[in-house]
Amino acid sequence: MTAANLYIPYQMRIDKVTEEAPGVKTFRLGFVNKDDEGRFSFKAGQFGEYSVYGEGESTFCIASPPTRKGYIECTFRQMGRVTTALADRDEGDIVGFRGPYGNIFPIDEWAGKNLLFIAGGIALPPMRCVIWNCLDLRDRYQDVTIIYGARTVADLVYKHELAEWENRSDVKLFTTVDPGGQTPDWKGKVGFVPTILEQVAPSSVNTIAIVCGPPIMIKLTMPVLAKLGFKPEAIYTTLENRMKCGVGKCGRCNVGKVYVCKDGPVFTLAQLNQLPPEY
Amino acid sequence: MNESKIILKKSLGEWFNMMTAGGYRVVGPVGQDGQIDFEPVTSPDAVRFDHVQTNNSGKWVMFPRYEAMMRFRLSGKEVQAGEIPPQAPPTVLFGAHPCDAASLATLNAVFTWDSSDAYFEPKLANTTIIGLSCTKGDSYCFCTSVGGGPGDTRGSDVLLTPLDGEKFLAEILTEKGKSVVGLAPQLFSAADGTSKEAALAKIPARFNHRDVTAKLPSLFPKEDVWKEQSLRCLGCGACAYVCPTCSCFDIQDERDRYTGVRIRCWDSCGFGLFTLHASNHNPRHKQSERWRQRVMHKFSYQPERLNVLGCVGCGRCSRSCPVDMNLGEHVAALAEIKV
Structure with a gap:
């Protein structure tokens, strides 16, 4: 991803594949370009657009914690075109990642609880x-x-x-x-x-x-x-609304005046109670 | 700025030639009756002035229907992926009615409110809008209900108003406008205080958009209202494709065995697939919920969130609707409901 064009993903190498459950896998992804790794940081709750080139992008959370440096993990179930292609990739293969997007769990505010x-x-x-x-x-x-x-x-x-x-x-x-x-x-x-x-x-x-x-x-x-x-x-x-761009433009995760990709995906129940029930 | 001049209709061809010579692609309304659309102008004589509205808006100049963003070379699981750099040829969008010119503010708000969009922004920056005031409207037009008007200057760099069959009043509104007029200054003469008002179409206002925006949140739960309005909706999405402000898009990869592209293309909240989850759960399962989203997004969510109205009253959605739904009428009906 360049600063100028947010639609271009980071190149990621699949470093480890774990079979979690029938049809469910976890990928550990490392940055191909070390400069990208240096620039990248995220917080708990954020998500990204994972892509298999030629097949498309899918939206998943970042399933590994920011306290474990040097990689990110995603866990996905094989469902459609992109996740089927993703499930077909092996260790060493290259996939794309755009992110991190969205808001975070306020874990600092939870201290002492x-x-x-x-x-x-x-x-x-x-x-x-x-x-x-x-x-x-x-x-x-x-x-x-x-x-x-x-x-x-x-x-x-x-x-x-x-x-x-x-x-x-x-x-x-x-x-x-x-x-x-x-x-x-x-x-x-x-x-x-x-x-x-x-x-x-x-x-x-x-x-x-x-x-x-x-x-x-x-x-x-x-x-x-x-x-x-x-x-x-x-x-x-x-919230898990369908997304494409991840950055509040494509319109599909819009619920009320909220964009789930920008204002979420993390919400309190108090916030959800203010939204139309379209999630 | 805001200087007014007169240009003769017979001089427009020469002006177009100067624009082309100056490196601009000129896009304007061309075609046969009933099929007039914004296309690259190959001959100045082909430009149309007598239509109420083009079938499609000119938004594709800034936001193409289909735009490739990445290119892939595929060999089994080996992939070479590369960016397709954004293209933004200097363009004159000629003959956009004030509604279409006003729609640029909405598009710009969506594409830039939070982060920059490498494909949209340079195109907008490199486009000069030569607007064309409306001397006639039809029963579908409702620009005056949504803050616009037949001679509204918003969004135009130059606004031409036909004063009679022979000449136009040219209001030069921005630096970009000054530049295109500056390509052929000899074609413009003094306006001597000529007013455009008498030439403009009369478009009656049907509702007050501020009242509608204020009222819509309380109308959201009235499912019978939305259902009644949308019972005949086919979910075809034509309204979104012809709309100058609709900007929802999809991102898809297309490939054959050896090559592929990642594209973004227009999409519509009227389609059931728009929000369908992989699990088959759909937050907007019914067509009435999707119609409500269309109205709420344009008249409530965008004004609240982005401070722009998502409708310019061009009436295209209603002219092209195969089952004759009419946004202007439906919103006017919503405005009448007591809450």
Whole structure:
């Protein structure tokens, strides 16, 4: 990307490919041009446009934390033309990246608070960035609780990291799968994320809740958080509106007077309550 | 600045020749009745003056329908990718009516409000607008409802007003305008205080756009209103393609086996695919929601966010609508609703 033409991506080399779940992969990307790497910085919550040349661009969050330097990671599910082409790339192949775009999780403002992360399915990646960011700065926060659910055991992403969080004494992790999605040796919970949240019933006192998931999970989780006493200002989420340019011009992520790519993707529930329900 | 002169209609051909000789590409309204559009002018005699409105706007001069941004050479997974540098040939856009000239402020706001756009900005900077006042309108025109008018000077570098069949009043409005007039100063004579007002079309105002902007947020939840207005909408997107202010775009890669390009091309919020997620979730699932977005974006969101109105009242969307939806009428109807 040149300063003059923001539509031209950085050249990125795929340094590592991790199979996360059926159809879901994580790419670790390094800058081909060291000057680009030197210029680049981002914060938790931001996203980018990842491209396979000749196939197109797709929008994903940056799934690695800014505290891990020298690379960025993205996690994606193979769905359409671009993600299918992306899934077909191997270590050493070159892809494009434009970004970072969008606003950030205000993790500095959260210092001294408890953090409650609630994620469903393929929505853990945007949260993984902020989870690791906060764990890398662990002293700044009080209790860290993570509730993560997926349809089946196979669909849980970042299985190694889930095991790592499970073993940490300074993280409370609850993993769950939808009823029927468990395997005989599954040791986690069985039930939908909002149900598990109600069982775990974390305190809302001095706590920030960060929620990412499919629209139906978000919809059913919000009333539980309200019942637990969370104020709309203390609940954060990221919107996933379709995007093309990423810089507030192409018009497609427009919701009310907001551009999700510029004013988001991170919003509090209080902010969402002011928007038309078009996300 | 704002100096007025007179130029004879028979002198325009010579002026065009001087522009071409001066390195400008001249784009103006040309074509047959019913198919008049802004195209490069090959012969001054081909330029049309008798139409109410061209079918398409001249926005493509600044924002082409299809523009390649990158070029790829592909060999299996080996790719060489390169930028296609923005092209911005010096251009005179001749004969843009005041509505089209006013639309440049909206386009400029969208493309520059937060970051610069390497493809749009140089084209706008290198384009000189020679506007043409309207001496006639039709029932689709509503420029006077959205802050414009048949002799509005906004956006024009020179504004020509036909005074009779033989001569034009030329208002020279900007430095760019001065430059193109300066290519052939001998063609311009003193205006001696001639006024354009008597020559202008009378376009009645249908609504007050400030009232509409103030009222729209409270109309958003009235789903029956939006549904009734858009029941016959086909979602064809013609309104967006002919619109001088519509600027939503798509970015796509096109390729064959060995080569490819990354392009950006016009798009429309009227298409269901515009907002469709990979998961099949669609934030604007119904056509009525997409119609509401079109109206809200132009008359509420853009004024609030970018301080520009997203409509100039040219009426093209309504003239080209295959099911005869009429933006001017629909917005006037919204203005009448009690909230």
